[in-house]
Amino acid sequence: MRDINKIAAVLPKAEVRDGALVIQASEAVEVLAAVKALGGFALFDITCVDRPAGTPPASAEGAVPAYPACFELAWRIWDLSEGSKDILTIRSFIDHDRAEAPSVMAVWKSADMLEREVWDLMGIRFTGRPHLERVLNRADFEGHPLRKDFVMPKRDRFPPASWDKKAAEGGQ
Amino acid sequence: MELNHNDPSAPGHGSKEPTTLIKGPLHDGIEAVLDFCRGNSLWPVTFGLACCAIEMMSAGGARYDLSRFGYEVFRPSPRQADLMIVAGTVTDKMAPLLKTIYDQMPEPKYVLAMGGCAICGGPFTDSYSVVQGVDTIVPVDVYVPGCPPRPEALIDGILKIRAMLRHPELREVRFNA
Amino acid sequence: MGDNLDGANLNSDGFETQEFILNLGPQHPSTHGVYRARLIMDGETVVSAENKVGYLHRGMEKMAEGLTFSQFTPYTSRFDYCAGALQPWAYVIALEKLGGIVVPERAEYIRVITGELNRISSHLLMVASMVLDFSAITAWTYAFNAREGVLDLLEAVTGSRLLMHYMVNGGVWADLPEGWVPKAEAELDRIIARLDDFDMLVSGNEIFLGRTKGIAPINSEEAIEFGLTGANLRASGRGLDLRRDSPYSVYDRFDFEVPVLHNGDCWDRYYIRIMETRESIKIVRQALKQLPGGDWRAKVAKVWKPAAGEAYTMIEAARGVQAYHVVSDGTAKPYRVHMRSPSFCNIGVIPEKAPGLTLQDFISFIASLDFVLGDIDR
Numbered sequence: 001m002r003d004i005n006k007i008a009a010v011l012p013k014a015e016v017r018d019g020a021l022v023i024q025a026s027e028a029v030e031v032l033a034a035v036k037a038l039g040g041f042a043l044f045d046i047t048c049v050d051r052p053a054g055t056p057p058a059s060a061e062g063a064v065p066a067y068p069a070c071f072e073l074a075w076r077i078w079d080l081s082e083g084s085k086d087i088l089t090i091r092s093f094i095d096h097d098r099a100e101a102p103s104v105m106a107v108w109k110s111a112d113m114l115e116r117e118v119w120d121l122m123g124i125r126f127t128g129r130p131h132l133e134r135v136l137n138r139a140d141f142e143g144h145p146l147r148k149d150f151v152m153p154k155r156d157r158f159p160p161a162s163w164d165k166k167a168a169e170g171g172q
Numbered sequence: 173m174e175l176n177h178n179d180p181s182a183p184g185h186g187s188k189e190p191t192t193l194i195k196g197p198l199h200d201g202i203e204a205v206l207d208f209c210r211g212n213s214l215w216p217v218t219f220g221l222a223c224c225a226i227e228m229m230s231a232g233g234a235r236y237d238l239s240r241f242g243y244e245v246f247r248p249s250p251r252q253a254d255l256m257i258v259a260g261t262v263t264d265k266m267a268p269l270l271k272t273i274y275d276q277m278p279e280p281k282y283v284l285a286m287g288g289c290a291i292c293g294g295p296f297t298d299s300y301s302v303v304q305g306v307d308t309i310v311p312v313d314v315y316v317p318g319c320p321p322r323p324e325a326l327i328d329g330i331l332k333i334r335a336m337l338r339h340p341e342l343r344e345v346r347f348n349a
Numbered sequence: 350m351g352d353n354l355d356g357a358n359l360n361s362d363g364f365e366t367q368e369f370i371l372n373l374g375p376q377h378p379s380t381h382g383v384y385r386a387r388l389i390m391d392g393e394t395v396v397s398a399e400n401k402v403g404y405l406h407r408g409m410e411k412m413a414e415g416l417t418f419s420q421f422t423p424y425t426s427r428f429d430y431c432a433g434a435l436q437p438w439a440y441v442i443a444l445e446k447l448g449g450i451v452v453p454e455r456a457e458y459i460r461v462i463t464g465e466l467n468r469i470s471s472h473l474l475m476v477a478s479m480v481l482d483f484s485a486i487t488a489w490t491y492a493f494n495a496r497e498g499v500l501d502l503l504e505a506v507t508g509s510r511l512l513m514h515y516m517v518n519g520g521v522w523a524d525l526p527e528g529w530v531p532k533a534e535a536e537l538d539r540i541i542a543r544l545d546d547f548d549m550l551v552s553g554n555e556i557f558l559g560r561t562k563g564i565a566p567i568n569s570e571e572a573i574e575f576g577l578t579g580a581n582l583r584a585s586g587r588g589l590d591l592r593r594d595s596p597y598s599v600y601d602r603f604d605f606e607v608p609v610l611h612n613g614d615c616w617d618r619y620y621i622r623i624m625e626t627r628e629s630i631k632i633v634r635q636a637l638k639q640l641p642g643g644d645w646r647a648k649v650a651k652v653w654k655p656a657a658g659e660a661y662t663m664i665e666a667a668r669g670v671q672a673y674h675v676v677s678d679g680t681a682k683p684y685r686v687h688m689r690s691p692s693f694c695n696i697g698v699i700p701e702k703a704p705g706l707t708l709q710d711f712i713s714f715i716a717s718l719d720f721v722l723g724d725i726d727r
Binding site for chain 3: 042043044045047048049050076080084085086087089108109110112113114117121134135136137138145146150
């Protein structure tokens with residue numbers, strides 16, 4: 001793994017926090033393009049976590065400061081240089097009300113599918129790219145299922161009505 | 173005998189019964205012979221949805237050899253098939269397509285729900301996008317439980333359809349074997 | 350486009366053709382499940398292709414939030430159901446990282462043995478279904494015969510043929526059965542013989558070569574750009590294998606090659622699976638020889654609560670590099686589980702490479718990419 005501090009030194013807009021680069025989401029394209037220019041990096045994955053308000057869990061590497069309620073969007077970049085196959089994490093924290101991030105499709109083409117997945121399941125709108133449509137769920141699906149405030153759609157068949165009757169009678 | 177569909181006095185007109193030229197014991201006899209033949213050469217439509225489809229392929233392979241019973245002719249087109257093996261999880265996105273494929277199959281047609289997912293949603297029954305049993309969409313003749321069922325179980329399920337064809341009264345009885 | 354108002358144009362043979370839309374799948378014998386490609390065709394030639402997936406989206410990542418950590422382990426097998434024993438590996442490594450669990454050495458060896466056997470069965474399934482797409486039913490039965498031998502071994506250990514819920518948090522579910530090791534060694538010989546049969550029957554076949562050689566070549570830069578991993582990447586000339594380059598478990602103790610091919614066409618993507626199968630057999634043999642005694646499962650509490658935190662782990666799965674992002678908030682249930690699916694990223698290359706292929710070449714192309722819909726749709 002290349003030294004993360006050295007990578008951060010050439011990226012003026014990134015700071016190092018518990019083993020990951022933390023950036024403003026709006027600067028993602030700029031930062032990722034700079035990382036790509038270093039050579040030997042490839043976009044591996046985009047992960048997103050719906051963080052509640054309050055203290056978030058400490059990361060495996062150490063304690064992190066408190067965040068407000070946010071989406072934690074992370075670009076996982078694969079370091080393919082000699083002797084290293086580790087992951088460089090570039091994090092950004094996005095407001096719940098304005099769930100938007102710029103698309104990095106122009107930097108790495110593999111972002112296409114990954115961004116559509118995050119949009120479908122988490123509802124982060126990636127701007128500046130074509131075909132941002134649902135990839136896994138139906139086109140008429142309502143909501144974004146991996147958000148914590150997602151309400152499960154009602155199922156009319158299961159459990160069957162007879163079960164409710166049993167429960168009303170006090171049985172198991 | 174020529175059949176005139178516009179003639180109200182013609183046999184079968186206005187009734188919900190299918191129009192057949194022959195009725196009575198002869199018709200039943202012919203149907204019994206045809207059912208006997210159908211039972212020995214059901215043509216399944218290739219409809220692999222998920223994990224169970226791999227076991228369905230294994231059943232067709234050399235070891236389990238589905239063709240011993242005459243069921244190996246997997247048809248890619250539903251219009252040439254009379255058995256739909258629903259092998260895998262049916263999702264909300266897939267459900268309308270499954271119904272379309274079922275509707276495209278010619279009568280008489282049979283449905284075999286293979287695996288827990290096709291029977292009731294299986295382990296994914298709590299999910300937001302999984303149909304809780306294929307029998308909410310199409311009528312199912314035989315259920316084969318398992319996750320996934322072994323190829324032997326699938327063959328046994330198809331043989332149950334054969335038994336049902338040979339002995340129509342079995343439709344009313346729940347299989348215990 | 351020609352000057353015809355209907356959008357018709359003249360092709361090189363002077364025939365008037367018109368573009369039309371062809372929906373390949375989701376119910377199609379050559380799409381390996383419920384994959385759908387929306388193709389715009391000009392006669393036999395693909396003009397543009399679009400991936401339409403999600404017909405098997407079962408919402409497992411959401412379901413994980415309602416289950417405990419260990420309850421979700423069997424579900425991970427259902428992601429890539431062609432390699433069910435290999436699937437929970439990255440997930441259980443993530444759990445062990447979160448909980449600081451030390452896995453006994455014997456368990457690591459058993460994981461390698463079952464994992465590699467499962468990789469063999471998965472690769473055999475891939476080559477079998479690929480030749481089945483070319484209507485080579487005979488060759489298909491050869492590969493399936495070899496696969497049954499592997500499944501017998503796996504069934505004796507795990508109790509299941511397809512979706513083995515075998516790797517668990519802290520080790521494996523049960524020890525190897527008595528007398529299994531010599532049986533496995535004998536069976537491996539038979540598997541190699543069957544594989545040789547298949548190789549001889551298919552790899553140099555004139556028709557097979559005609560349908561795969563030089564079709565849809567992907568070079569290594571493109572492969573990296575589109576996030577291809579695993580055998581598809583190695584067929585494009587980039588020898589990248591986590592088992593060797595960043596060894597997890599006990600992979601650093603085995604001597605094996607990472608096969609690399611350089612053309613990146615359909616034939617290379619097919620043949621690299623055959624080569625990898627042979628390497629996997631080598632690994633299994635060495636692991637069987639080195640197999641230590643001792644415990645096969647660390648002691649893990651029934652109600653297990655890891656410390657709050659997150660883990661991002663990756664392994665070399667059968668279809669490429671698979672990664673799990675597991676976030677814990679200190680309770681018995683995961684806060685978030687995300688799976689980086691190799692198949693999902695691999696199909697991203699289809700819209701780029703499909704234009705210009707004929708329809709039958711497109712079938713070869715998607716067959717050679719070896720995706721599994723459970724892995725794509727989750």
